[in-house]
Amino acid sequence: MSDKALLTLLESAAGYALFEIVAFEEIGSLLEGNKDTVTDLKRFGRAVKLKAFSPFESAQVALENANAISEHAMSDALHNFLEMNLPKKAKKFQLGVIDPGLATAISDGLGVSCRSDDTIREIMRGCRLHLETFVKGLEGGAAAKAQLGLGHSYSRSKVKFNPARSDNMIIQSIALLDQMDKDLNTFAMRVREWYSWHFPELKDIVKDNIMFARAAAYIQDKGSICASGEGVEDKMPGLIEICGDEEIAKAVVAAAKTSMGMDCSPLDMVNIVNFTQRMVKLAEFRKNLSNYLTEKMSVVAPNLSALIGDTVAARLISKAGSLTNLAKAPASTVQILGAEKALFRALKTKGNTPKYGLIYHSTFIGRADAKNKGRISRYLANKCSIATRIDSFSDEPSRLYGEKLREQVEERLKFYETGAAPRRNVDVMEEVAKQLKTDGDDEEMADVETPKKKKKKDKKRKTDDEDSDEEMESPKKKSKSETPKSEKKTPKSEKKSAKKEKKSDKKSDKKKKKRKSSGGD
Template sequence: MAIGAPKVTPTLKNFLATYLPASKSSKKQKFALGISDAKLGPELFSDTGITAVHNDTTMEMIRGIRMHYAKLLQNLTDAEVTKAQLGLGHSFSRTRCATDVNRQDKPITQTIALIEQMDKDINTFAMRLKEWFAWHFPELTKIVNDNTIYARIVDLCDARRDNLTEDLKEEIEQIVLDEEKAAQIIDAVKISMGMDISDQDALQIKKWAERVTELMTFRETLSEFLKQRMSAVAPNLQALIGEIVGSKLIAHAGGLTNLSKYPASTIQILGAEKALFRALKTKGKTPKYGLLFNSTFIGRAGAANKGKISRYLANKCAIASRIDCFSEYPTAKIGESLRDQVEERLKFIASGTKPRKNKEAMEEVLQELKQEGLFYGDNAKKVEATAAGNDANEDETDEERVAKKSKKDKKEKKEKKSKKEDKEEKKSKKRKRSEVEDDSDDEDAQALKEAAKTKKKSKSK
């Protein structure tokens, strides 16, 4: 724990107390404690009062001790040292995993990476399925454009176009969600120009269609899981730009804490690093957006206003990520108000209607949170203190209150008098100093005149 955090654990404190000589203060310390981690120094000083040293010589000494550890200690072999190092490495990694700040963000990063990979795979698999089944029923590719619907229809008919009859019309309508398309599919079977396939080919096509549909259903469950995780970890960011774009930003930044530390200008071009460095090398135009391009707000904006909306959206994303990261009980209400502000900004750019100010929008949300008991503001302690004082004042009598006021007035008068006296003393000191300096200047001038006269007399002689 002391290496990973770094923190001063009780075992480390006991070790230092037993093996180091006692000293009354850090100034009278007669030894130098070398450390390998500079961050451990302030913690050591605050807990034990020992000043530590971290420089090149200490690092060299620690390296030498680690190298020749088995020779410095008796009855210790190299094998035992390697075992101890292995155990230390395991315990260190275990504590790092247990105290990881981004442990809630790991499922989000893994899930969005898996969804992106599955989208690519499903597209390629569906394309193969269409090419394979088009030899038997080519008209279906023109009628049905969606990959999921296509795979489900192939699975329904057992990879045989002759099975798509009037008996399966209701099931086809449930898959296609359109009566006209279902009728077109049944009519296309009668005039199809596709070739016949064998039973083995039909069986393989059916198995492949089943596998594609399973992948699609699994992808839907993954998206639901991602939605739940984002609502628990970053609800404001999800309410602002959606779970897909928000999770991509978190994954690209390496966690919600890293994303919250980024400025809005960095969030704006996250995902467009290659284009940015290419523009810096060639002295061209820098990119206006990166992963934020997938947001619906930028798609709805005009071509001339995409940069403005992306900059405004990046500002709101920075606010939402910081609220999600550093608030104890985050809610999605602030993210919803930020989304409304972006909508108002789009209307302002399109039609000219003035949007609300950020201060007004935030005050409305904070009032709602205060009513629900989720926000108390920065003056919670002051409010509690004043409430306690009011309760105490109610029990007091009028005479006691008058006496307290008179005491306060006397204290204030004394303080004012003391301040005036201090000012007068300072002014008198300044005057005395100026007079002394003037006298010294006059004496120096007279001494210089006398010296000049003596020089003239000596020259005349």
């Protein structure tokens, strides 16, 4: 152990505690592997003393400090606590902190020498174990309750709601949508079979399952639409509204008059009607869920949904697990996503691998010829990968990239059919970038306040002033053009001319000397 005093910082759910090591001999036994010093309260109490404790004012303050510690940052509460209770001379002590990242933050913020090693961890284990004994008011399970409450609030804060990245809602929605399609199909078959015992002709007239269920729930007893007279409800207008066609409604009424179905008791009819009404409500919920999925996809993955549609895009995200996982996957993985069984079967039997998975349900592959299905699926998977990465990693995604990528796939289909060369991907991306830039500039210009309209006299004055300014500028330009080029000498040209003059002077001096020497001879 060093000669410096040793203090340890304990971060608990109840508050911050500062302990002082008073018996280094007892603590020194920790280095030798003797763990009884920590678990024995008497021996640990002789070695460690509580110097200060600062409880958190509320659960919100505790959560803020826990978040700061998890990010290896020193909060204001911790800064004030250490500043008040640590000795003024930093050279005479060391502060033990269990988290090395927090130790670095404290050392940088307060200039204190910090350490975090195995000895500090053992001391902190003992402090945490005997905290209820050191601090009054934490007896009777108060510390455990504080830890439980802080744990719940901390975990809740980590699971944050992000409307732009709520792909989990898309995964659950598309799974529920697929399940509801199966259930509605099963229920429709059951309604047709059940109600056909009473009115068998209706299933031949009304083909749509949901329309059949609505008509059955509205008609109930087939004799009610044939009855006439005072006090009898006329069901013809409601039947026309359900069927959407007056001719179909008249055919239903005519079939009811000559129906060969059996009569049902009131109790049986009540059960049939209840089931059909339940199915109609389920169909309405399915429609609302589909609209919800469309809106959610326009926020989370607008480019991918614009490229291949909301349903196929949602299935791809669901299969990958999240939008980020789908963005990280290569285009070859996106191409066969959903066809894992066929892929592994082909690898096992050494056969042909599948050409497409979930993207087969997009309209592009169905429109392509048989020989071009594999080529267009590979191209479409490439564009899906680009659109997914734009949606996942851009701050403000828009549908422009998805729409342009869709146009590229259309051009590729035409290329396979007619041979017309499609545009290059670089040119298309540059076009979208320019369009987004112009849209952003237009929005900035719209945000600027437009000045108020002035009177016509002011406009005339402006035009007169502009004309006068133009007249004043024209002679200036002429005067500039009239100046000779010889007058416009740059500094470099002046230097060159000066050097030439010096050389000529030297040559003339040499000639004079030669003449003098020849005359003397």
